[in-house]
Amino acid sequence: MPKLKHRKLRKEIIATCRAMNAAGVNQGTSGNVSARIDGGFLITPSGIPYDRMKPEQIVEMDLAGGYYGKFLPSSEWRMHYDIFRARSEAQAVVHTHAIYCTALSCQRVEIPAFHYMIGVAGGTTIRCSDYAAFGTQALSDTMLKALEDRSACLLANHGMICIGSSLKKALWLTIEVETLAKQFTHARQNGKPVILSDDEMKTVLARFKSYGKQAADLKPGEALAVEPPPRRDAPGGNKIKAKAMKSGKAAKAAKPQPLAVVVTDDAAAPEPAETTNKRPPRRSRSKPAAA
Numbered sequence: 001m002p003k004l005k006h007r008k009l010r011k012e013i014i015a016t017c018r019a020m021n022a023a024g025v026n027q028g029t030s031g032n033v034s035a036r037i038d039g040g041f042l043i044t045p046s047g048i049p050y051d052r053m054k055p056e057q058i059v060e061m062d063l064a065g066g067y068y069g070k071f072l073p074s075s076e077w078r079m080h081y082d083i084f085r086a087r088s089e090a091q092a093v094v095h096t097h098a099i100y101c102t103a104l105s106c107q108r109v110e111i112p113a114f115h116y117m118i119g120v121a122g123g124t125t126i127r128c129s130d131y132a133a134f135g136t137q138a139l140s141d142t143m144l145k146a147l148e149d150r151s152a153c154l155l156a157n158h159g160m161i162c163i164g165s166s167l168k169k170a171l172w173l174t175i176e177v178e179t180l181a182k183q184f185t186h187a188r189q190n191g192k193p194v195i196l197s198d199d200e201m202k203t204v205l206a207r208f209k210s211y212g213k214q215a216a217d218l219k220p221g222e223a224l225a226v227e228p229p230p231r232r233d234a235p236g237g238n239k240i241k242a243k244a245m246k247s248g249k250a251a252k253a254a255k256p257q258p259l260a261v262v263v264t265d266d267a268a269a270p271e272p273a274e275t276t277n278k279r280p281p282r283r284s285r286s287k288p289a290a291a
Contacts (some may be wrong), residue, residue, distance in 0.1 A: 010055035013042060014115060014168045016094065017050040023171075025178045026096035028047055032074035034084075035092045039063060041084050045071040066283040078140040083163055085189070086144055090163040092170040100181035101160035104128070108156055111177075111184050114193040116204045120176050120211075121152040121162075125203040131156035148258055152177045192285060 004010070015034050020026045029050065032268035034043040040062040044050075048071075049055055059073040063085060067073050074080070080093045104111065111118060111126040118126060129146035133140035143161060152162040152173055160177060187193040196204075207225040207258030210218055218224070 004056055005060070006037055007055050008036070009042060010058040012049065012167050013044060013051050014055065015056055016092075017044060017053065020094065020096055020171060020174060021050060021221060023175055025098040031094070031096040031168075032076050032080070033092070033094050033167070033282050034074075034080040036084055036090065040079060043073045043077055043080055046074050061280065062283065066281045068283045073280065075135040076139075078135065078137055079143055079161060081116060081280075082140045082144055083147070083161075087147075090164065092164050092167040093161065094164070094167075094170040094174045095155075096178075097173055098174070098178040098181070099160040100185055101154050101178055102158065103185065104181055105154040105159065110154070111180055112193075113196040114184055114187055115180060116184065116201070117180060119201060119204040119208045120173060122150045124198055124206070126150070126152055126154065126180070128154040128176060129156050131158070134158065148257040150190050154181075175225050220251065246285050 017026075017031070020031065020033070021028075034041050034283050035063070040060060042058050042060055044053070045057045045059050059071050060068045061070075061073055061077065061081065063081075063082060067077075076095055081096060083090050084265050103141045105128050106126065108128055108131075110128045113124050118124065127146040127150065129139075129142040132142050138154070139158075143153065143155060146155075147161075147163070151164065154160050160174070160181075161241075162170050162173040162177060163236050164173055169266040184193070185230055192233060209225075210222045211221075213224070215224065
């Protein structure tokens with residue numbers, strides 16, 4: 001038997017599936033998870049419970065729309081396939097039937113900027129797609145439209161989907177979006193929530209470019225999202241002595257500087273590639289898929 005490729009990543013996909021159910025953002029065998037590999041992606045199989053899923057059951061697909069092995073890919077393989085084709089930055093995809101996201105999607109309600117954390121999905125709202133039947137190209141097409149300039153969206157009368165730079169990031173975003181959907185639902189029960197302005201959200205989005213990063217992780221030209229307190233033991237820096245602190249001079253010496261934030265428009269997402277509306281062809285290892 002040939003050695004199984006990408007065993008570690010396959011195990012991580014299974015762990016992500018189990019984690020999303022344990023976190024309460026998915027139930028049973030609904031939902032699906034995928035991760036990019038060279039020339040394609042790995043995706044969960046159709047209908048196999050996550051607690052019994054094995055690495056060899058994770059399905060490999062190529063970017064020409066075919067799959068390898070005896071297990072069929074998830075019925076929602078098209079959404080994953082089209083995301084990996086259209087969004088080069090996407091390294092992982094998590095789709096779930098999270099309760100609050102699904103409830104809002106059944107009302108065709110997008111989540112507005114009632115809270116600044118809406119910015120984690122990349123825009124001023126978390127959109128809701130139009131409805132289309134599960135597993136169809138029409139669903140994938142309307143999903144891509146709702147995901148333009150975003151990393152998450154609701155799927156009308158269905159659920160939600162998130163993309164990330166890793167499986168951990170995609171799962172983290174899934175939990176964040178479901179939390180926002182729950183908060184928004186509760187906020188609406190007490191009246192009409194106050195929505196943050198576009199100007200406020202532009203500032204939030206600019207600061208989110210470095211949100212959660214340490215100083216060593218910043219790219220050239222980036223500033224920390226939030227101004228930190230002065231570091232007392234910075235190498236080569238001026239340490240504030242205890243005597244000065246006792247005399248009240250520390251506050252003046254450590255006066256914070258204004259936080260520089262550069263506001264830029266969101267980058268446009270690449271146009272989705274056209275795909276067929278048929279079951280993916282099974283690939284033979286002896287006959288490589290056409291480019």
